[in-house]
Each structure stands twice: as C-alpha cells, then as structure tokens.
Amino acid sequence: MDIVVCIKRVPDVAEADVEIERSGLRIDDSDLSWGMNEWDTFAVEEALRLEAEHGGTVTALTVGGEDDEEVLRRALAMGADTAIRLADDAFEGSDPLAVATVLAAAIRKRPYDLVLTGAVSGDTGSAQLGGMLAALLGAGQVALATRTAFANGKLEVQHEVEGGLERVVELDLPAVVTVQTGINEPRYVSIRGIRKVASVEIPVEGAGDLGLDVAAVGAAGAREALSELFLPPTGEGAEILEGGPDEVAEKLVERLRERGGI
Amino acid sequence: MSTNTNQNPKILCVVERAGAGLDDTAWELLGAARALAGEGGSVGAALLGEGVGELANELARGYDDVWVFDDARFASWDGEAYARALAPLAQREQPALILAAHTNLGIDFAPGFSVRAGVPLLPDCLSLESAGDGSAWEAVRTVYGGKVHARMTCTPSEQGAMATLRAGAFAAAEPGAEVTGRVHAEDVGDDVGQGRRPVRTVEPEASEVDITQAAVLVAVGRGIEDEENLEIVQSLAEALGGEVACSRPVVDKGWLPKSRQVGTSGLTVKPKVYLAVGISGSFQHVGGIKGSPFLVAINKDARAPIFGVADVGVVGDLFDVVPALEAKIREAKG
Ligand SMILES: Cc1cc2nc3c(=O)[nH]c(=O)nc-3n(C[C@H](O)[C@H](O)[C@H](O)COP(=O)(O)OP(=O)(O)OC[C@H]3O[C@@H](n4cnc5c(N)ncnc54)[C@H](O)[C@@H]3O)c2cc1C
Ligand SMILES: Cc1cc2nc3c(=O)[nH]c(=O)nc-3n(C[C@H](O)[C@H](O)[C@H](O)COP(=O)(O)OP(=O)(O)OC[C@H]3O[C@@H](n4cnc5c(N)ncnc54)[C@H](O)[C@@H]3O)c2cc1C
Numbered sequence: 037m038d039i040v041v042c043i044k045r046v047p048d049v050a051e052a053d054v055e056i057e058r059s060g061l062r063i064d065d066s067d068l069s070w071g072m073n074e075w076d077t078f079a080v081e082e083a084l085r086l087e088a089e090h091g092g093t094v095t096a097l098t099v100g101g102e103d104d105e106e107v108l109r110r111a112l113a114m115g116a117d118t119a120i121r122l123a124d125d126a127f128e129g130s131d132p133l134a135v136a137t138v139l140a141a142a143i144r145k146r147p148y149d150l151v152l153t154g155a156v157s158g159d160t161g162s163a164q165l166g167g168m169l170a171a172l173l174g175a176g177q178v179a180l181a182t183r184t185a186f187a188n189g190k191l192e193v194q195h196e197v198e199g200g201l202e203r204v205v206e207l208d209l210p211a212v213v214t215v216q217t218g219i220n221e222p223r224y225v226s227i228r229g230i231r232k233v234a235s236v237e238i239p240v241e242g243a244g245d246l247g248l249d250v251a252a253v254g255a256a257g258a259r260e261a262l263s264e265l266f267l268p269p270t271g272e273g274a275e276i277l278e279g280g281p282d283e284v285a286e287k288l289v290e291r292l293r294e295r296g297g298i
Numbered sequence: 299m300s301t302n303t304n305q306n307p308k309i310l311c312v313v314e315r316a317g318a319g320l321d322d323t324a325w326e327l328l329g330a331a332r333a334l335a336g337e338g339g340s341v342g343a344a345l346l347g348e349g350v351g352e353l354a355n356e357l358a359r360g361y362d363d364v365w366v367f368d369d370a371r372f373a374s375w376d377g378e379a380y381a382r383a384l385a386p387l388a389q390r391e392q393p394a395l396i397l398a399a400h401t402n403l404g405i406d407f408a409p410g411f412s413v414r415a416g417v418p419l420l421p422d423c424l425s426l427e428s429a430g431d432g433s434a435w436e437a438v439r440t441v442y443g444g445k446v447h448a449r450m451t452c453t454p455s456e457q458g459a460m461a462t463l464r465a466g467a468f469a470a471a472e473p474g475a476e477v478t479g480r481v482h483a484e485d486v487g488d489d490v491g492q493g494r495r496p497v498r499t500v501e502p503e504a505s506e507v508d509i510t511q512a513a514v515l516v517a518v519g520r521g522i523e524d525e526e527n528l529e530i531v532q533s534l535a536e537a538l539g540g541e542v543a544c545s546r547p548v549v550d551k552g553w554l555p556k557s558r559q560v561g562t563s564g565l566t567v568k569p570k571v572y573l574a575v576g577i578s579g580s581f582q583h584v585g586g587i588k589g590s591p592f593l594v595a596i597n598k599d600a601r602a603p604i605f606g607v608a609d610v611g612v613v614g615d616l617f618d619v620v621p622a623l624e625a626k627i628r629e630a631k632g
Contacts, residue, residue: 049442050520050578051599056446063446133418155405160441160448162421163400167377167409176378176493179406180563194500196402196563197375198316204497205376211493216563218550259418259459263436264449268603274595274611281622284612288594289626291610295592297514297538297571298630 037092037149037186037209039083041116042139042169043076045100045107046159056265063265072107075154077222079215082184083152084115084223090186093117095146099127099138108238113229114222124242129255136168137253141246143173150191151212155180166214177212178205182219304432306338307394312384313343313357314375314403320353323399323463325470328360330426330463331397332471344387346372346380358479360471365391367484371491377406378494383486385414393458395435400462402563412460420452420461435459444580444603464581465562505557507541514540515569517560519583520547521576521597521616528553530620531575537627543567545577561586576616579604596620 047068055064072080083094096111096119098104108119122138130138143151151173156163163179170177182202183194191207196216207213243250251257277284292298309331313324324343331341342363345354354366367383388396396415398404400422412419420426420437424447429436435452452459509515516535522528528542535542542558549559560567561583568589575596577583584607587593595608596619605611612619 047442049445053601054442054445063442131418133413136413158443162439163405164409164412164419164421167406167411168413168419171381171410171413177410178494179377180402192497195406197406197499198314198321198401198403200502200564200566202500203374204500206495206497208493217546259453259455260420261451261453262448263451265441266447266449268440268444268447268606271606274593274605274608276600276605276611276613281614281618282626284614284619285622285626288610288612288623289630291592291594292538292571292627293630295571297592298627 037086037090038095038147039086039092040095040097040143040146040148040151041076041079041083041111042151042153042165043080043096043098043107043111044073044154044157045070045098045104046073046157049159056267060264060266061262070103070106072110073154073157073159075156075158075215075217076107078217078219079152079154080111080114080116081220081222082215085220086150086184086186092149095120097122097139097142099123099130099135105238109230109233109236110225112233112236113225119236119238121238121240122242122246123240126243126248126250126254126256129258130253131258131260132162132164133168133259134253134257136165136172137257138246138248139165139169140172141248142241143169145246149209151175151210153212153214155214155216166212170212173210173212175210175212176207177214178207179214180216181213182216184213184219304334304394304428304435306336307334308339308391309335309341309395309397310388310391310393311341311343311361312380312396312398312407313345314399314401315347315350315353320356321399321401322470323401323465324357325360325473326465326468327397327399327463329471330468334395334426334428342391342393344384346383348373354481355477356473358477358481359473359475361479364479364481365484366481367486369486369490371486374496374499375403375406376491376494376496377403378410379491380407381411381414382490384411386487387484388415388417388457394454395458396460398460398462400464404462408460408462415460416457417455417460418452420450420459423461423463424467426461426463435461437461440581443578445601465585502556505555507557509541509543509558509560510565510567512541512567513569514538514571515543515560515567516540516573516575517543517545517577518548518575519545519577522548525551525553527617530617530624534573534620534624534627537624537631538571540569540571545580545583574604574608575620577604578602579607
C-alpha cells in the first residue's frame, strides 16, 4: 500500500504567554518551541504501522517554508521512505482550500492508495483539510479515525461520530482518512535518530513542478482571510485565589464548603 | 454572484439528528440563520435519515422549508454520502449561505461538501455576521488552543458560502406550536453511498464507575505529566468523596479508561462541583461539562482558557496545590 501523510509544523502554545504582534495578524512566535502537529505524529505512526503489515511506501508531505523541513526530517527519522516539501512564493497567504489544492496536486503526481492527515492542527485548527483534499482528489474520506485495518483491498476504519459513539466503515481505496489522537502510540525519535537523517536531501516542489495555476493558490485564490487576531474577552472570568499552596487550599476549602462540595 | 446577496439571504441549514430526535444544534442553526436572514430572507433545513417524517414536521414548525432525504443509506450518519446527496440541492436552491454544526459529524461532512458545492467554508464559528456592506461574511473562531481569537473574513463564490457553527455558541430558536413551513421530499442519487459503507456502531465499553452520576468530579489533564502522578488526584477525589475524571490526552496515553473522559468525544457530566487540574480548557473538553457546576481550575498558566469559564481559579503548580488541598479537606472533615 502506498501511503501519503500530510504533516504540519506548529508552535507549542500550551504553557506559553501568547502575544499578538502589532500588525494584529500574527502571534509573536519567536520564543515558542515548534514541532510536528500532535495529530500528525499519530498519522505518521499509523502509516508506518500499515506499511509494516502490508508493505508499500510512506511519503511525507508538507506545504511550508525552510523551517518546516524539520518535521519532514522527523517523519524520516520515524521511518518514512520519502519526504517532499511543497513551497513556492505563490503559496503565500493560502487559505486551507489552497493548501489542500497544493497537496492534491503533489499527491496526484504519484501512485497512492491512502492519504492520511491529522484530524486538526493545533495552531489554526480548522479541521477541514482532509475532507477538502478528498473531494479535490475525487477519493472517499472519513474523519476522526481511531482504528484502521486493511484487508481484501478495503480499508476498515473506526471513527468518532455523535454522542461518544464510534462507527466502523469500509472504504474503497484510494481514500483520505483524518487521524485522531490515541489511535496508536507514536514512536519515540531519539536525537541520534534525527542525526541519521540530517544529511538526507529533501526535495522541494513548487507551483511549476506541480502544474498549478498560481491564480488558484496563495493569496490570489484565497476566499478566506484573517482580518484580526485578538485575545479572548475575559468576561467575568474566575475569581483567582492568591497566596501560597496552604493559603489557597484553605480558601478553596471554604468555597467548596459554601457550594456543598464538602 | 448568486442571485442572493447577504441582504435578506436565503439560508440552508444542514441539521443533525441525535438518537431518535433532533440534535440541539438544529435549533441553534435556526437561531443563527434567522438573525442573519432578517425579515425578508428565508431559512430552510436539509434533513437526512430513514423514516424521519415526524422530525421533518417538527422542523417545519420553525424552518420555512424542509428538504427531506429519506433513505436507508442515511440511517446512520455518513459525511461522504451526505455531501454527495446535498450537492445537487445546493445547486438547485442556490442558498447564499449554508450552515452546519461544527460537531464530529460536521467535521466529517462540511469540508468535502464545501468543495463539491464550490463554496468557501468558515469553520467552527463563535459568531457570524454580514460584512463589507453585504458582500462578505465575518466570523470569529478560536486558534492556538483557545488562547487567541481570530476574526476571519470570507468572500462568497458564485455559489455562495458556508459556515460551521460551534455547538452551544448560538442561541437556539424555539419551534412554534404549528407546522408553518413546507416539507419537500427529495430524490437520492445513485452515486450516494458508494465508496464508503457502514459496518457497525461501537457502543462505549461498560465500566464500574459512572462519572455522569457523580456529584463531585476531580478531572485531571495533561498537566499531570505521568501515570504515576495520578495518585495525587485519586486521593484528592477520595478525600472529597468524588470520582476521578480526565481530559482526552490522559485516555490517549492509556493512563485512564475512556469511561472517565469528559468532552465532546467522551461523556457529558453534570456534577455539582468540578475541579479541573492541569486542564487547559479546550472547547471539546468544556463542551462535556453541563449543568453549571461550581468549577474550580488549578493551572500554572494564568492565560489558560479554563480560567475564562471557571468560578474559582488557582494559578499554581498542581503538584503543590493538590496535596495541600487534600490535607486541608481531610483536616476540615476531621
Ligand atoms: C489565524 C490564522 C493565521 C494563519 N496564518 C497563516 C500564515 O501565516 N501562512 C499561511 O500560509 N497560512 C496561514 N493560515 C492558514 C492556515 O494555517 C493554513 O491554511 C493551514 O495549512 C490549513 O489549515 P489548518 O492547519 O487549520 O488545517 P486543519 O484542517 O486543521 O489541519 C488538518 C491536517 O491537515 C494537514 N495539514 C494542514 N496544513 C498543512 C500543511 N501546510 N502541509 C501539509 N499538511 C497540512 C495536517 O495533516 C493537519 O493535521 C492562517 C490561518 C489562521 C486561522
Ligand atoms: C474532534 C475532537 C474531539 C475531542 N474530544 C475531546 C474530549 O472529549 N475531551 C477532551 O478533554 N479533549 C478532547 N479533544 C482534545 C482537545 O482538543 C484538547 O487537545 C484536550 O482537551 C487537551 O487536554 P488537556 O487540557 O489535558 O491538555 P493541554 O491542552 O496540553 O493542557 C495541559 C494544561 O496543564 C497545565 N499544566 C501543565 N503542568 C502543570 C502543573 N505542574 N501544574 C498546573 N498546571 C499544569 C498547562 O498550563 C496546560 O494548560 C478533542 C479534539 C478533537 C479534535
């Protein structure tokens, strides 16, 4: 089975004081640490697991700049066979549909049975790229997968549906599947593992290589644009208890007592 | 441009079912659509399912038109089949705006459908308004784990535009007492249901504890760092006479069973008291907390979104605060 995995490099904001740049269009990400989107680590692992079981190839793709090459290297270190970076000045200002259009053009160029993406990205998190990609490729799709199994030329996928339920569906290939966290245990990559692939040449493909009409991608093709970033209104917010651990604990006990928690 | 501008637009809502009835979001979409359509606009619903005549009538007590796709292929939700079935309807009716809910099902359906229908998609909207004198739509959504909000502008294509709305973010419209809308039966194309077939539905595993019945929940998140550390929240829960619950990453790592996960892909709980320990407060997590409990957040990041919804917060290291709290509770209980 030939599998393509789409991955994105995102900043880790979990514990960071996120500041918005004066332009109002970007966050100040200079002090943030970056890495492979959490969901994509599961997608890469799932691709490698299917490859180990059924043979074939795993190709990792990202649409991004030079800095984003780092996540392709991580995918290679995890065991992907090939990594390609899709980059072109014309891709600047792309909306998710444009990013999907670039990815679709790259995927169409090669034989593929299955495309895996993360369910959502941890930064701009629109949760739409996989579904758009499938429609552009004319392939079937299923979102939020928690298990995959390949047999008799079909892919069985369990995925999250409504009300805490999951459903198993059978997909004809080629297909696009978006992967949820927890589907597997992404393998650990050591610094040595990364060093091993440090000198691997990662090819770059641009609009010309992909046969893309530059009017369809980048800011030119975007119907969705960011007009402003702002910090969420705090509203009433929580009453913040001040003091050392014992002091706040005491105050908490009081509040819990008032509310019938004790 | 489609014949409709944002002034008095025609709006199509793709509604969801829940169990044998309609999902709450069916009325939230109506509330949002009515506000955007104004007096002169119209609001329709598309309903897919098998044997859903009753539900169609219920929708017609609020929606002007209800297009019903009644077919065995829609017995269970299939985002792919829905997208194929609805594309011709959108083409024929030419709504200026198509709305769906940003639920698991919406995520499965909306992106592919938007491409098939040739409309841009504004996902996961917290608010949605007409902008640019009616030539564009403007929405706010969360980015960077809820720490930042983004105002997005969307320029419709010739075919219009689409948005998915976050569940609970828009006030629901109440259905009227009488059926006032028109119900239309729709044909289903042959290509619908090809390439993807339902096999079975998987019910959650039965478990000994039922966190949905607990009055006090101590919920733990990724901030706990390690499975071994769970002990401190377990003894806090014990001291409080409550149960341990958790966020998704704790289940993904296999540290606690899925039957303890709170959220949109876990369980919905309605305790009296909810302690969120080392949980950032993503909407998927908070979406599972109902019944307005007294919500306490313990988090070392003062900007964590959980503080925006909590009643009381402690900005601090859970490894200091949790044991201290447990000691004080045991003291207080004597
Ligand atoms: C506030 C904000 C700021 C933005 N700033 C920029 C910007 O500065 N520059 C810019 O180009 N775009 C920007 N965008 C657009 C957005 O980041 C891209 O369109 C994005 O690549 C796709 O959207 P997503 O990550 O939300 O996709 P999602 O649908 O949430 O992502 C799901 C999956 O799609 C795959 N995927 C997503 N992006 C890529 C990618 N680039 N390469 C390979 N696979 C991918 C991954 O598998 C991912 O897990 C911004 C959007 C917003 C809302
Ligand atoms: C379709 C879909 C469905 C989902 N369903 C669910 C769901 O049902 N339930 C759910 O929970 N999530 C769900 N998620 C995942 C959700 O988006 C978040 O990723 C998740 O809720 C984050 O969990 P968390 O808050 O524990 O972790 P994080 O967001 O990583 O937050 C950890 C927090 O711990 C704090 N912290 C770290 N160390 C300490 C310390 N020593 N002391 C105090 N605080 C500390 C940090 O400041 C941070 O705020 C879903 C996602 C998707 C895409």
